[in-house]
Amino acid sequence: MxxxxxxxxxxxxxxxxxxxxxxxxxxxxxxxxxxxxxxxxxxxxxxxxxxxxxxxxxxxxxxxxxxxxxxxxxxxxxxxxxxxxxxxxxxxxxxxSHNRLSGSVPPSLFTHPSLQQLTLSYNQYDSVPVLGNSGLTSELISVDLSNNNIHGFLPGFMGFMPKLSALSLENNKFSGIIPIQFALKVLAAGSGLAQFERLLLGGNYLLEPIPGPFLELEPGSVKVQLGNNCLYRCPVRWFFCEGGAQKSLMECKAFGPIIP
Structure with a gap:
């Protein structure tokens, strides 16, 4: 109908x-x-x-x-x-997307037996569950949680999702360092995991160091955005640092005491 x-x-x-x-x-x-x-x-x-x-x-x-x-x-x-x-x-x-959903993103969505595309951007979520290795059986190919109000560390378990190739977590309030499993999944050479073809992490409060595997990427091979964070050793000349200049030191220190 x-x-x-x-x-x-x-x-x-x-x-x-x-x-x-x-x-x-x-x-x-x-x-x-x-x-x-x-x-x-x-x-x-x-x-x-x-x-x-x-x-x-x-x-x-x-x-x-x-x-x-x-x-x-x-x-x-x-x-x-x-x-x-x-x-x-x-x-x-x-x-x-573009609603007023709030609270924590339901963990069952990341272990759903058939869900392939999940778009919850532009809501009012404030957290993502910590699932350990639960994502190993996920069918998700694309996840978009951008433009919410999510705090805490990046959900490292998403780096183990076997089919996930597009992840957008930009414009939230994630802090801490980028999980090494995210960087390895961008390469995904011989790992049995689908490669991150799009990884958008800009507009958060992420800290250094930049994971080493990012330095092995060739420009144009994948779409990675790390701009507008607190990564002061992420020069724009590195293509994966695109997405805007890094936040000011004042803004980063005002966000939390762990900013050096």
Missing amino acids: YLDNNKLNGTIPLSFNGLKNLKRLELQGNILSGYFPELTQLSNLNFLDASDNAVSGNLPANFPASLVELSMRNNQIEGSIPSSVFNCAYLQVMDL
Whole structure:
């Protein structure tokens, strides 16, 4: 069902549950508001897009278990992602960017059995769970957590994700050093891991030293951005230091006492 870009307003009707054979529901680009209803009776629904509306409140407690793609970007959704998403065993794409989700990013998203693309940028998350080696079974290829308010050290476990090739953590408040596993995954020569083809870490409070493997990179081989951090030995002439000048010493010291 294609209802996108029709200037529809009001709330999304619960009566959609009566469309038992519906496989695709496109509601994006309207003026729909209020809570998003539970549509769990749509047992055949594969694709749901309610992006670019004014949907508010929390996400529904449950989604159709048959979902393959879920997109609700650019709304006013608050709270957290329900743990029931893990029951959507076929889910491959989730885009909830440009909302007001907060708290910690749910750890189940990094161990989901089928999720390949996770986009949670432009929300209000403040932390990422520490998972150790739990990411070893992850199917994720692309993760975007940029433009949140995430503190703490970079999530080193993501450097062990076997298929992850695109990672954006820029414009948060990460601090500490860059994990060596991130640098090794940029090279990924003979490691059995997918190479980082895009690694965006700019706009944080990361410290030196620069991991040695970065110095082995050839310009143009990968996209790495380390600018706008606290890496004062990361000259712009090194292509992986691009993304803007480093923060001032004053700003870095104001952020935390560990800045030298």
